[in-house]
Amino acid sequence: MTAVPRAHDHPDAALRAEALESLLLERGLIDLNVVEGLIGRYENDVGPMNGARVIAKAWTDADYRERLLEDGTAAIGELGYSGPQGEHIEVLENSDKVHNVVVCTLCSCYPWPVLGLPPSWYKDPAYRARIVREPRQVLAEMGLALDDDVEIRVWDSSSEVRYLVLPERPDGTSDMSEEDLAALVTRDAMVGVARVAAP
Amino acid sequence: MSDLPVDLPIAGPTAPPRSNGEMVFDAPWESRLFGVTMALVEADRFSWTEFQRRLIAAVGRWEADHPDGEGYRYYERWAEALESLLDDLGIVDIETTDARAHALAARPAGHDHSEHGGHGSSPTAHDVP
Numbered sequence: 508m509t510a511v512p513r514a515h516d517h518p519d520a521a522l523r524a525e526a527l528e529s530l531l532l533e534r535g536l537i538d539l540n541v542v543e544g545l546i547g548r549y550e551n552d553v554g555p556m557n558g559a560r561v562i563a564k565a566w567t568d569a570d571y572r573e574r575l576l577e578d579g580t581a582a583i584g585e586l587g588y589s590g591p592q593g594e595h596i597e598v599l600e601n602s603d604k605v606h607n608v609v610v611c612t613l614c615s616c617y618p619w620p621v622l623g624l625p626p627s628w629y630k631d632p633a634y635r636a637r638i639v640r641e642p643r644q645v646l647a648e649m650g651l652a653l654d655d656d657v658e659i660r661v662w663d664s665s666s667e668v669r670y671l672v673l674p675e676r677p678d679g680t681s682d683m684s685e686e687d688l689a690a691l692v693t694r695d696a697m698v699g700v701a702r703v704a705a706p
Numbered sequence: 707m708s709d710l711p712v713d714l715p716i717a718g719p720t721a722p723p724r725s726n727g728e729m730v731f732d733a734p735w736e737s738r739l740f741g742v743t744m745a746l747v748e749a750d751r752f753s754w755t756e757f758q759r760r761l762i763a764a765v766g767r768w769e770a771d772h773p774d775g776e777g778y779r780y781y782e783r784w785a786e787a788l789e790s791l792l793d794d795l796g797i798v799d800i801e802t803t804d805a806r807a808h809a810l811a812a813r814p815a816g817h818d819h820s821e822h823g824g825h826g827s828s829p830t831a832h833d834v835p
Binding site: 520521523525526528529530534536538541543545546549550554591592614615616623624627630632633636666 | 737754761
C-alpha cells in the first residue's frame with residue numbers, strides 16, 4: 508500500500524475532510540441524512556449508559572451474569588444493544604484478586620454498542636503503549652491504586668474481539684435497584700481504569 | 707439503523723456520552739468525517755475491516771515518525787486512512803481531494819469552515835440536491 512503523498516502546503520485535516528464530504532455528496536456516494544443520522548446516533552444515543560445497564564443487570568441477576576460471561580455479545584443483545592464494533596464482545600470479570608483493563612494497542616478498537624465511541628485518552632499513544640508495559644503505574648496515575656497482590660490482566664482489543672469489564676459491585680448497595688445501580692457505573696470502570704465507587 | 711435502542715433519549719441534558727463528562731468529538735469536522743466514513747461502510751463501498759486496516763497503518767506510520775507521541779491527532783490519522791482507501795478503490799483520488807481542499811481554503815473570509823463548524827458549512831454541499 509502506498510502512503511498518501513503529502514505536499515508541503517497540505518491543507519489541514521478539517522479542510523480535507525470537508526473536501527472529501529463535498530466530493531462524495533456530489534457524486535451521490537453518500538446521503539446527507541444518513542451521515543447526520545450516524546453522527547447523532549453516536550453523539551447522543553449510543554454510549555456508556557448502555558454498558559452500565561448491562562453491568563447493573565449482571566449484578567442483580569445471577570443467571571444473566573452467567574450468560575454474559577459465557578457469551579457477551581448474545582447477553583448484551585438481550586438488552587437490545589448491538590451494531591458495529593459489537594460483533595464479538597467478551598466480558599471480563601473483576602474480583603478482589605484479578606483486575607482487568609482494556610486497551611487497543613494498534614488503533615482504537617472499542618465495544619461501541621455498550622460504551623459508545625472511545626474517549627481521547629484511550630486513543631492516545633501514551634496510554635496504548637504504557638498500559639501494556641507498566642499497567643500498575645498507569646492505573647495509579649489514573650487514580651486507581653491496586654494492591655500488589657491483585658493480578659492485573661491487560662487485554663488488547665482487535666478487530667475480532669472487543670472487551671467489556673464487569674467491575675466489582677461496591678459495598679453498601681444491596682438494597683439498590685437495577686436502575687440506581689446503573690447510575691453508579693462509569694465508562695472508566697467498564698474499561699478497567701477505575702472502580703465503581705460506593706454511593 | 708434497526709438496532710438503535712428505542713427507549714433512549716435522542717438529545718437533551720441526559721444524553722449520555724456528554725453526561726459522562728466528555729464530548730465524543732473534539733471538533734465538528736471530526737464528527738463529519740466519522741459520519742461520512744460510517745455512511746460509506748453502510749452503503750457497502752468498503753467494509754469496516756478494510757478501513758480499519760488503513761487506520762492501523764496510518765496510526766503506525768505516524769507513531770514511527772513521532773516516537774514521543776507529541777501532537778497526536780486521532781482523526782487526522784482517520785482522514786489519512788479514508789483518503790488512501792478511497793484513492794485505492796478509485797472512488798475519489800488524492801489529487802481531486804487536494805484540489806477541492808485548496809479551493810475550499812481559498813474561500814473568502816467568513817466562509818471558512820472553522821468559523822461555523824458543523825454540518826452544511828460547505829457551500830459546495832449546499833449546492834448538491
